[in-house]
Amino acid sequence: MTDRTLLARRPFTTRAVGAHSAMGRLDWVMLVAVAALCVIGALLVWSSTRTWAAGSTGLVKKHMLNLAIGAVLCGLASMVDHRLLRAWAPLVYLVTLVGLVLVVTPVGTTVNGSHSWIMLGGGFAIQPSEFAKLGLVVILPMLLAQPAEGTDRPRGLDVVLCLLAAVVTMGLVMLQPDLGTTLVLAVITAGALVIGGVRKRWIVLLAFAVVAAGALVWLLDLLEPYQVARFTAFLDPSVDPRGVGYNSTQSLIAIGSGELFGKGLFEGGQTTGRFVPEQHTDFIFTVAGEEFGFLGSVTLVALLGVVLLRGLHIARQCDDRFGALVAGTIVCWLAFQTFVNIGMTVGIMPITGLPLPFVSYGGTSTFANLMAVGLLQAIRIREQSF
Numbered sequence: 001m002t003d004r005t006l007l008a009r010r011p012f013t014t015r016a017v018g019a020h021s022a023m024g025r026l027d028w029v030m031l032v033a034v035a036a037l038c039v040i041g042a043l044l045v046w047s048s049t050r051t052w053a054a055g056s057t058g059l060v061k062k063h064m065l066n067l068a069i070g071a072v073l074c075g076l077a078s079m080v081d082h083r084l085l086r087a088w089a090p091l092v093y094l095v096t097l098v099g100l101v102l103v104v105t106p107v108g109t110t111v112n113g114s115h116s117w118i119m120l121g122g123g124f125a126i127q128p129s130e131f132a133k134l135g136l137v138v139i140l141p142m143l144l145a146q147p148a149e150g151t152d153r154p155r156g157l158d159v160v161l162c163l164l165a166a167v168v169t170m171g172l173v174m175l176q177p178d179l180g181t182t183l184v185l186a187v188i189t190a191g192a193l194v195i196g197g198v199r200k201r202w203i204v205l206l207a208f209a210v211v212a213a214g215a216l217v218w219l220l221d222l223l224e225p226y227q228v229a230r231f232t233a234f235l236d237p238s239v240d241p242r243g244v245g246y247n248s249t250q251s252l253i254a255i256g257s258g259e260l261f262g263k264g265l266f267e268g269g270q271t272t273g274r275f276v277p278e279q280h281t282d283f284i285f286t287v288a289g290e291e292f293g294f295l296g297s298v299t300l301v302a303l304l305g306v307v308l309l310r311g312l313h314i315a316r317q318c319d320d321r322f323g324a325l326v327a328g329t330i331v332c333w334l335a336f337q338t339f340v341n342i343g344m345t346v347g348i349m350p351i352t353g354l355p356l357p358f359v360s361y362g363g364t365s366t367f368a369n370l371m372a373v374g375l376l377q378a379i380r381i382r383e384q385s386f
Helices: 003-009 012-017 019-025 028-049 058-078 082-103 128-144 156-174 179-195 200-219 225-235 246-257 284-317 321-345 364-384
Strands: 108-111 114-121 124-126
Touching: 019 364, 028 058, 028 284, 028 364, 058 364, 082 114, 082 128, 082 156, 082 321, 082 364, 114 128, 128 156, 128 179, 128 321, 128 364, 156 179, 179 200, 179 321, 246 284, 246 321, 284 321, 284 364, 321 364
Parallel strands: none
Antiparallel strands: 108 114, 114 124
């Protein structure tokens, strides 16, 4: 009887918890980088909210609570055997769909123009679209993990089911409307298909479909006016620097004013004066640029790069096809969201309202990001156990 067979027969709790051995198999480099990002993010949230949040530390205290809850969720996710998660993937996906459906009912609440939230009371709310990312991260690999007979590529039916699952999720998110999260879901889908090894004709067909859909949306004027304004500001912020181009213009001023070493924590004039809107969430990188300077910003980007590279390493080292696909799609998700968030603050991407992973203020986004890290750790722990 092989070691793999013996492991499969051991109780799940024994395999999952495995005190000292499991701790030793964790990717500590990734965890330290994530912890550093969370600490830096908490400082930046404090700096950007201290002059207006209730009691000067109101939001940062709430953010710290969110980080604590996220750490617990990360630990729980790391205890899940990803091979068993494959069997539960349809249920996880359906639960995320239920959340998205609830949002578009009277249960949902509108915040900052998006009907994306469910209020829980006591000032707490959840954003189901963030958990929808996790739903796709597990359902797509489940569908793509079983190759067609006699080949290492997914079956055509599985690809169609993947596209159906993605379209349903993205359609519900667009009803909110939330273009930024929809783009992340699209990248998760594309990443899963590419990593899963679908035939090139599928990739070409999907590329044409995306271009055609984008053109149709634009021609039929299906975008909200503020979404069109964001693209207009991206193309030329100077057209209306006090209107649609205000965020982009002030963001560049804040980052540029930090120069090489920054003005120091709590010393940023743009941050203190709240010249950049949503500086504790979508535009938190501008606080880093102004107060920590170029060197501090590069350090932040480097830490995010470490997380992504360690995620790629876990995906490459995973012998289980499902686990490798899950790890790969998580990296696609975090990499795209990081690029878009930082890119919109420095003027190379349109403003889409995506938070910076592990750094921006937010409850549900923090939970989803840290749960994704937990899944990466779960894959590493089980693969290292053989």
